[in-house]
Amino acid sequence: xxxxxxxxxxxxxxxxxxxxxxxxxxxxxxxxxxxxxxxxxxxxxxxxxxxxxxxxxxxxxxxxxxxxxxxxxxxxxxxxxxxxxxxxxxxxxxxxxxxxxxxxxxxxxxxxxxxxxxxxxxxxxxxxxxxxxxxxxxxxxxxxxxxxxxxxxxxxxxxxxxxxxxxxxxxxxxxxxxxxxxxxxxxxxxxxxxxxxxxxxxxxxxxxxxxxxxxxxxxxxxxxxxxxxxxxxxxxxxxxxxxxxxxxxxxxxxxxxxxxxxxxxxxxxxxxxxxxxxxxxxxxxxxxxxxxxxxxxxxxxxxx
Amino acid sequence: xxxxxxxxxxxxxxxxxxxxxxxxxxxxxxxxxxxxxxxxxxxxxxxxxxxxxxxxxxxxxxxxxxxxxxxxxxxxxxxxxxxxxxxxxxxxxxxxxxxxxxxxxxxxxxxxxxxxxxxxxxxxxxxxxxxxxxxxxxxxxxxxxxxxxxxxxxxxxxxxxxxxxxxxxxxxxxxxxxxxxxxxxxxxxxxxxxxxxxxxxxxxxxxxxxxxxxxxxxxxxxxxxxxxxxxxxxxxxxxxxxxxxxxxxxxxxxxxxxxxxxxxxxxxxxxxxxxxxxxxxxxxxxxxxxxxxxxxxxxxxxxxxxxxxxxxxxxxxxxxxxxxxxxxxxxxxxxxxxxxxxxxxxxxxxxxxxxxxxxxxxxxxxxxxxxxxxxxxxxxxxxxxx
Numbered sequence: 059x060x061x062x063x064x065x066x067x068x069x070x071x072x073x074x075x076x077x078x079x080x081x082x083x084x085x086x087x088x089x090x091x092x093x094x095x096x097x098x099x100x101x102x103x104x105x106x107x108x109x110x111x112x113x114x115x116x117x118x119x120x121x122x123x124x125x126x127x128x129x130x131x132x133x134x135x136x137x138x139x140x141x142x143x144x145x146x147x148x149x150x151x152x153x154x155x156x157x158x159x160x161x162x163x164x165x166x167x168x169x170x171x172x173x174x175x176x177x178x179x180x181x182x183x184x185x186x187x188x189x190x191x192x193x194x195x196x197x198x199x200x201x202x203x204x205x206x207x208x209x210x211x212x213x214x215x216x217x218x219x220x221x222x223x224x225x226x227x228x229x230x231x232x233x234x235x236x237x238x239x240x241x242x243x244x245x246x247x248x249x250x251x252x253x254x255x256x257x258x259x260x261x262x263x264x265x266x267x268x269x270x271x272x273x274x275x276x277x278x279x280x281x282x283x284x285x286x287x288x289x290x291x292x293x294x295x296x297x298x299x300x301x302x303x304x305x306x307x308x309x310x311x312x313x314x315x316x317x318x319x320x321x322x323x324x325x326x327x328x329x330x331x332x333x334x335x336x337x338x339x340x341x342x343x344x345x346x347x348x349x350x351x352x353x354x355x356x357x358x359x360x361x362x
Numbered sequence: 363x364x365x366x367x368x369x370x371x372x373x374x375x376x377x378x379x380x381x382x383x384x385x386x387x388x389x390x391x392x393x394x395x396x397x398x399x400x401x402x403x404x405x406x407x408x409x410x411x412x413x414x415x416x417x418x419x420x421x422x423x424x425x426x427x428x429x430x431x432x433x434x435x436x437x438x439x440x441x442x443x444x445x446x447x448x449x450x451x452x453x454x455x456x457x458x459x460x461x462x463x464x465x466x467x468x469x470x471x472x473x474x475x476x477x478x479x480x481x482x483x484x485x486x487x488x489x490x491x492x493x494x495x496x497x498x499x500x501x502x503x504x505x506x507x508x509x510x511x512x513x514x515x516x517x518x519x520x521x522x523x524x525x526x527x528x529x530x531x532x533x534x535x536x537x538x539x540x541x542x543x544x545x546x547x548x549x550x551x552x553x554x555x556x557x558x559x560x561x562x563x564x565x566x567x568x569x570x571x572x573x574x575x576x577x578x579x580x581x582x583x584x585x586x587x588x589x590x591x592x593x594x595x596x597x598x599x600x601x602x603x604x605x606x607x608x609x610x611x612x613x614x615x616x617x618x619x620x621x622x623x624x625x626x627x628x629x630x631x632x633x634x635x636x637x638x639x640x641x642x643x644x645x646x647x648x649x650x651x652x653x654x655x656x657x658x659x660x661x662x663x664x665x666x667x668x669x670x671x672x673x674x675x676x677x678x679x680x681x682x683x684x685x686x687x688x689x690x691x692x693x694x695x696x697x698x699x700x701x702x703x704x705x706x707x708x709x710x711x712x713x714x715x716x717x718x719x720x721x722x723x724x725x726x727x728x729x730x731x732x733x734x735x736x737x738x739x740x741x742x743x744x745x746x747x748x
Contacts, residue, residue: 173401173402173405174616177616195596200594269591270559270586270590271584271617280559335555
């Protein structure tokens, strides 16, 4: 039983990381109509900036500020320098340009910091593990990740549903032409939305540092999962991104955790392991296929 | 007089040199992984190889090294191989890091009569029945890396092991190799994904199975994530871990911090080996590059030494037939010490146990402790009929 609870926590934690990335991606696509492949690069920039500042200064707070700041600043820069020219173009041009950005950022990072992965210490406050229920020890850092994810989800909900900016974002996602016609500075809105998306990606990057390997190409590893989340949740919907991310995180984790055991009851050990490994890597794509079969535009499509 | 010098300079400038003026360099094609998370592996093989080239020469013969990045994509590796053969007329290849890329590119290379010298990957598929006279492995056969870890776990007296590796050819070779030499029982066996970053689900299963020892094969960045999460899950120090060299090299050691403390590693090379070839290599490496030498670097260096020795033996003749015959003798001083080829042209070498320990300065280092396997070849050599 504790194993199931622990695996569920693991699933939620993976889901939270995916949500932070997918929320930005889906907002940018929903409001601006841009497919941004370079979203993973923003995540990597956040991770690198935090890692380097943490190493130099030893301060977690400074590292957090640096990671968020660097990702957001780079996001705004990219929006102004590159993406602004692409809003009127079709998706293929956007994909090409943002793919080029991935290559550019990866190569620049390799030149500046080398190809060797860098070490990020777990902040001293969040080291060790606790026992939330008897018999289950869980790393404090992972619990912190879950808490941050919940706070961000609530914050985004308030921002989008209760504030004026959120109203513009919602309006922009559904009636872009009308918003423009009413005299809203759409350019500024777009820059703000892109910056916010970059900020969230940077936050995911900062939190990934102590758990994963901070290295060139780390963004592309998680980008595909992020797109799966966005498609499942419905393009443009933050609520969909949250639900989709949690579904993907939990399904992926539980399949990995329990598939071999289930199959081993049915067939020989080696076959069961091989089949389970195959099935669990297909799991989230099966989930995506099923969701799209039932709801072709995702769970909560913004442009319904 | 002046005119003829000018003319010859012009001709050589155009690459139309005649043998009497200067020998045109022998081209060596290196297909390797330089981008993405596996990028530092290819970078070290490349830089190790370059280190052995003295004034543009290997074994006194001018060589030209052409390097291209396969991006860990089998299809791209195959394309580069075709381009190198067709447009550049290259007959000597090396450099592939990952077994899946090697599987796609090498059949084309050897079937076209060119030589391939592996400086890293060596999947079981090419070591047995499918062995080839033009295919040499300088590094190790995939399984044997992990056979050494299996033997090490047996030597250390562990009875119940939990084993994990990514679901790709080298991952399967790893678990097969470990099981071949581990005498205890396997209480859990998991194939992870090659693009996996979060291992929490697997670690929970490890904890639930309560084994004596964990064996895992996760090269490069995967290994960093695995070790750090192992520590964060509170398993480090509770359940000991044995690994083979790819799961803990000098780079990952620096990136995981305390999470590697006390790990048992097995390897065919370590930076502290005390032999003349290795001393020379380590001195040259620290002079040329501002980073730790990994065993990938040592393999790149050894590969270049093997080519140099063969070129010296043939007197500069680089056609695959004579060069292949000279290579088979493996007449070079490897940085690992003893080295010879088995019947399938894979190495027969010693394997050592290493331990991660805190040095006087508090930094973790890999120290050589003893020999695990002596004159060890691989399990597939007997199936090879050349």
